Amino acid sequence: MERPIIAIIGCPNVGKSTLFNRLIKRKKAIVDSTPGVTRDRIYADIKWDNTPLTVVDTGGFLPEKNSILVQVLSQTKVAIDEANAIIFLADSRIGPTPLDVELINLLRKVKKPVLFAINKVDDETHLSKIYDFYKLGIERIFPISALHGRGIDELISEIISLLPKKEVLEEKVESVSVAIIGRPNVGKSSVFNYILGYQRSIVSEIPGTTRDAVDTLFHLQGRDYLLIDTAGLRRKAKIKSHLERYSVGRALRSIDRSDIAILLLSAEEGITHQDYQIVNYTLDKGKCIVVAINKWDLMPKTRRFKEEYLRAIQKKLSFATFIPILTISALTGAGMNKIFPLINQLYRIYTNRISTAKLNRLIEELTAKCQPPATGNKRVKFYYATQVYIKPPTFIVFTNYPASIPDAYRRFLVSRIRDGLGFQKVPVKVILRRKT
Numbered sequence: 001m002e003r004p005i006i007a008i009i010g011c012p013n014v015g016k017s018t019l020f021n022r023l024i025k026r027k028k029a030i031v032d033s034t035p036g037v038t039r040d041r042i043y044a045d046i047k048w049d050n051t052p053l054t055v056v057d058t059g060g061f062l063p064e065k066n067s068i069l070v071q072v073l074s075q076t077k078v079a080i081d082e083a084n085a086i087i088f089l090a091d092s093r094i095g096p097t098p099l100d101v102e103l104i105n106l107l108r109k110v111k112k113p114v115l116f117a118i119n120k121v122d123d124e125t126h127l128s129k130i131y132d133f134y135k136l137g138i139e140r141i142f143p144i145s146a147l148h149g150r151g152i153d154e155l156i157s158e159i160i161s162l163l164p165k166k167e168v169l170e171e172k173v174e175s176v177s178v179a180i181i182g183r184p185n186v187g188k189s190s191v192f193n194y195i196l197g198y199q200r201s202i203v204s205e206i207p208g209t210t211r212d213a214v215d216t217l218f219h220l221q222g223r224d225y226l227l228i229d230t231a232g233l234r235r236k237a238k239i240k241s242h243l244e245r246y247s248v249g250r251a252l253r254s255i256d257r258s259d260i261a262i263l264l265l266s267a268e269e270g271i272t273h274q275d276y277q278i279v280n281y282t283l284d285k286g287k288c289i290v291v292a293i294n295k296w297d298l299m300p301k302t303r304r305f306k307e308e309y310l311r312a313i314q315k316k317l318s319f320a321t322f323i324p325i326l327t328i329s330a331l332t333g334a335g336m337n338k339i340f341p342l343i344n345q346l347y348r349i350y351t352n353r354i355s356t357a358k359l360n361r362l363i364e365e366l367t368a369k370c371q372p373p374a375t376g377n378k379r380v381k382f383y384y385a386t387q388v389y390i391k392p393p394t395f396i397v398f399t400n401y402p403a404s405i406p407d408a409y410r411r412f413l414v415s416r417i418r419d420g421l422g423f424q425k426v427p428v429k430v431i432l433r434r435k436t
Contacts, residue, residue, distance in 0.1 A: 003045060003054040004163045007079040009107070011099045015119040019089060019146035020044070023156070051160050051173035056083065080106075083111040085159050085334035092118045092129045092143070096136055104136055112150045117142040117155055122222050175217065175224035178432035179258035181282070183274055184265050186266040187294040190227040190330035192216075195339070220340060228254045257279065257349065260288040260343055261393060267295045267327070270309075273317050279320060286392035288346045288426050289323050292339065297329040322418060324425050351390045362420045363397065370412070375404040383435050394429040402432035 008016045012373035024044040042057040050339055058079045080086060083286035106177050107114050118130045123141040130143050142158070150199045196216060216227050255261055261282050271291075282289050291313070299305065311327055317323055324342060328335035363385045378401050385397040388433055395417060398406065410430065418428045 003052045004084040005054045005056060005082055006085050006087060006159060007056045007058060007083035008087045008089060008177075009058055009080065009103065011091075011097060011103065014089045014091040015155070016089050017057050019087070019117075019119065019144070019152075020055060022146050022149060022152060024291070035278075048156050048160065052181050052360050053160075068405075078178055080110060080312075083112065084163055086110065086115070087117045087155070087159065088114060090116075090133065090394055092120050095129060095132045095267060100133075101136060113159065115142060115155060115159050115162075116140065117144050119146050120142055120151065121145055122148055132330045145370055155362060173248065175226050176260065176343065177228065177258045178228045179228040179230055179261045179344060180264060181230050181255060181278060181372065182264035183278075186264045187330050188264050191264060191292070191294060191328070192227060193337075194330045194333065195227060195335055196299065199209065217412045220420065223344065225340075225343075228258060230254045250362070252281065256285055259291065260346055261337070262290045262292050265293045265313075267293050267299050267309075271313055275367075276316075278325070282425055283320060284383060286394075287428055288350050288392075290325055290339070290342060290346070291317070291325045292335075293325065293327045294330055294403050296327040297332045298328075307324060322425050322427075346425055353390060354387050354393075354396045354421050356386050358394065359387060359417075359421065362417065366413070366416050366420075372399075372405050372409050375401065378404055380404055380432065387429075389429075392427045392429055393423050396433050397435055398435040400435060402434050405432055 008019055010016050011038055020042065024046050044055055045051050046055060056079050058076045086107065088104065090096065104116075116133070116138045118141055121127055121130065122145045130141055132436060133141055142151055142155045142157055147153070180192055182188055196218060218225055218227060263275065263278060263282070265275060279289060293309075293313070299309070302405075305328065310327075313325060314321065324346075326335055326338055328339070328340065331338070363382055367382050372382070374380060381400050383398045383400070385395055387393065387395050397413070410432065414428050414430050417430060418424060418426075
């Protein structure tokens with residue numbers, strides 16, 4: 001299940017980043033006395049009393065019209081839109097300001113839990129200063145000190161109690177999460193609806209019709225799947241509204257919680273620079289990818305054309321040659337029956353574990369044939385290897401000089417482990433660690 005999102009909203013320099021760092025127990029957000037240090041939203045996953053949460057630090061609310069402040073305001077509105085609950089933060093030492101009043105009026109229209117926390121109540125002398133905030137019509141105030149941790153437990157426990165309780169679905173078979181991703185107007189919702197067999201998502205020729213991730217559980221041939229339709233992923237420069245930023249953020253988080261991502265391309269347009277960015281993001285997250293070229297019914301029907309077209313796509317994806325490619329048409333149904341057999345094959349490989357003995361035999365064979373290059377008088381040795389994770393398959397190789405091993409040899413190791421141990425078509429991670 002998705003983690004509930006808690007957004008910290010407030011005017012500049014009230015201590016939002018200090019509270020954020022207090023909640024995540026490390027300094028991720030920059031804390032500075034200069035107003036407006038935080039501009040973009042910053043996310044972090046935490047667990048509070050065994051409840052998983054995502055907390056969001058936002059820029060200070062400033063309704064001025066210069067370009068940077070407009071973007072900060074936009075980021076704040078996106079955080080409000082996507083949050084399940086909101087913490088409004090103000091400064092006890094300054095008291096209510098006109099900006100606080102404006103932001104409180106904005107939050108009154110929000111139909112989700114909003115808790116009003118007054119920060120910098122570091123001792124009893126500051127406690128009396130919070131009462132001016134009751135004049136703004138706030139029924140309950142949480143006096144806190146983000147710097148010293150005062151009142152934080154009560155604040156977060158209250159916000160957890162107000163979160164909607166999500167029903168946990170009991171699954172007889174492990175479900176596979178599949179996200180349909182890609183640029184706007186490549187047919188993601190059409191593919192989504194074709195797979196389900198009914199109109200679950202709105203389909204339109206207008207780019208950006210899908211604003212949010214749409215999740216649907218369904219059963220097919222003995223296995224449960226969670227299918228996720230997502231908003232189109234544009235280049236940053238082309239994102240114009242805060243609602244679109246919200247949609248793109250949700251799409252990226254849909255990749256994060258998927259096992260396999262179907263990257264949809266339009267056959268007429270082929271692969272673009274933005275598709276490379278999507279592939280890189282998905283691989284960085286360790287997810288399997290299937291490239292599906294939609295609208296293939298619009299292309300010439302000759303075998304030669306198809307071979308040359310696919311060869312051109314593979315050449316452009318030379319940095320990830322293991323990614324499988326399909327041609328499909330959501331309009332005619334051509335090639336759609338190949339998607340889930342391929343997904344099942346990928347998931348089986350993606351969750352496979354290799355015995356330590358088999359892995360070390362392969363490493364010994366590799367190093368016997370191709371020794372790691374030496375640096376100066378240092379001879380690099382591999383001592384031992386083990387698989388530590390699945391999804392993606394992740395291996396640790398213990399060596400004497402990990403920093404001396406060049407990137408080319410690291411890529412060689414990944415490629416040979418993928419081919420030699422049956423991990424074709426899925427991402428593989430190899431971590432080189434010094435033996436101590």
